Amino acid sequence: MWEEFIGEKVEEIRKTVGDGKAIIALSGGVDSSTAAVLAHRAIGDRLHAVFVNTGFMRKNEPEFVVKTFQDDLGLNLIYVDAQERFFEALKGVTDPEEKRKVIGKTFIDVFEEVAREIDAGFLIQGTIAPDWIESKGKIKSHHNVGGLPERLNLRLIEPLRDLYKDEVRELARELGLPEKIYNRMPFPGPGLAVRVLGEVTPERVAIVREANAIVEEEIERAKLKPWQAFAVLLGVKTVGVQGDIRAYKETVAVRVVESLDGMTANAMEVPFEVLQRIAFRITSEVPQVGRVLYDVTNKPPATIEFE
Numbered sequence: 402m403w404e405e406f407i408g409e410k411v412e413e414i415r416k417t418v419g420d421g422k423a424i425i426a427l428s429g430g431v432d433s434s435t436a437a438v439l440a441h442r443a444i445g446d447r448l449h450a451v452f453v454n455t456g457f458m459r460k461n462e463p464e465f466v467v468k469t470f471q472d473d474l475g476l477n478l479i480y481v482d483a484q485e486r487f488f489e490a491l492k493g494v495t496d497p498e499e500k501r502k503v504i505g506k507t508f509i510d511v512f513e514e515v516a517r518e519i520d521a522g523f524l525i526q527g528t529i530a531p532d533w534i535e536s537k538g539k540i541k542s543h544h545n546v547g548g549l550p551e552r553l554n555l556r557l558i559e560p561l562r563d564l565y566k567d568e569v570r571e572l573a574r575e576l577g578l579p580e581k582i583y584n585r586m587p588f589p590g591p592g593l594a595v596r597v598l599g600e601v602t603p604e605r606v607a608i609v610r611e612a613n614a615i616v617e618e619e620i621e622r623a624k625l626k627p628w629q630a631f632a633v634l635l636g637v638k639t640v641g642v643q644g645d646i647r648a649y650k651e652t653v654a655v656r657v658v659e660s661l662d663g664m665t666a667n668a669m670e671v672p673f674e675v676l677q678r679i680a681f682r683i684t685s686e687v688p689q690v691g692r693v694l695y696d697v698t699n700k701p702p703a704t705i706e707f708e
């Protein structure tokens with residue numbers, strides 16, 4: 402089935418782009434990665450993959466993306482370090498929707514500058530079915546480069562539009578992407594910025610980045626296969642004790658959910674010893690954190706991400 406799908410899409414992209422150029426915003430997530438590799442098969446170096454480091458990526462993620470796509474898969478990759486610009490734009494912003502909008506706008510501004518230089522005629526996007534279904538319902542403003550095609554006069558190509566996440570994973574595997582990509586947990590476009598409740602500063606993002614890496618490591622070590630597992634910095638300080646001295650430190654929430662497509666989800670029954678190990682490691686390896694909580698809420702009523 403996938404061979405046929407790949408053949409058709411490659412042909413379609415080739416026909417549409419002709420001898421023109423296309424760009425894609427590559428995040429390293431399974432959707433944009435799959436769309437990028439599919440388009441690369443179709444038009445080779447005439448696909449310019451733009452990777453923007455927002456400053457909200459997971460631990461070692463920028464290095465991993467560059468290595469995988471540029472060195473291993475041979476894509477024509479442009480790396481943009483926009484960290485300072487994102488942190489600057491988010492100064493003082495605490496409302497979740499406002500945050501998403503500022504990040505979305507900054508992303509588009511950065512991407513637009515690069516796109517103008519490349520002077521491409523087409524924009525490839527890894528939109529999948531739940532993206533447009535959910536954005537119709539307007540639960541959260543989703544992060545994508547919508548609005549850009551009109552501004553830049555780009556024609557939009559969305560080869561994964563009718564697929565669900567599990568199908569994209571199968572396709573990615575079929576296309577020869579590394580397991581670390583096709584088995585990756587979904588990660589929101591605005592990244593760790595929506596896992597830091599309240600103001601987004603480099604220091605606060607660094608805390609959640611470390612905590613998040615521990616959650617991912619321990620879930621993997623326990624051989625659990627949730628839809629997502631992550632940490633959130635709540636921005637609430639609580640009292641603790643260190644030696645015989647009072648401590649007053651940050652609280653981190655751990656969320657692990659099972660889901661088929663992200664539209665609904667259940668909190669996972671993670672073994673207690675795994676949760677305790679996570680709590681132990683976070684409080685010992687991330688010195689700013691003094692307490693770890695586990696979120697047992699399903700979606701609905703809660704969403705998967707906290708913002």
Ligand code: XMP
Nearest residue numbers: 542543544587588589590591663704705706
């Ligand atoms: P929520 O939090 O709405 O998330 O239950 C459902 C799924 O979508 C992911 N998510 C996003 N994915 N851009 C994305 O591409 C976004 O802006 C975004 N926000 C949330 C979330 O991680 C979950 O898997």
